[in-house]
Amino acid sequence: MKKITLSGGFHNARRITLHVKDEKMSEGQYKRLDKHMCGVDRCICGWRGYDLEGIDRATFSEMVMNVSYPMQQKTWR
């Protein structure tokens, strides 16, 4: 398990902690994170400028892409 903490960002969100297994984020975790970092409908901030602890940014971005991309594909169809 890897402990990841995010805070700050475009909307100055409070700290949120996630525990991920094998560097994989579940859809539920992503939704929770997305809502926490940006609960604004149709906002395009993409959680800009957040602080990240416990993981490097490249790995984290990849993890977010891996979970969010298939979800977006579903929504767009």
Ligand SMILES: [Zn+2]
């Ligand atoms: Zn936003």
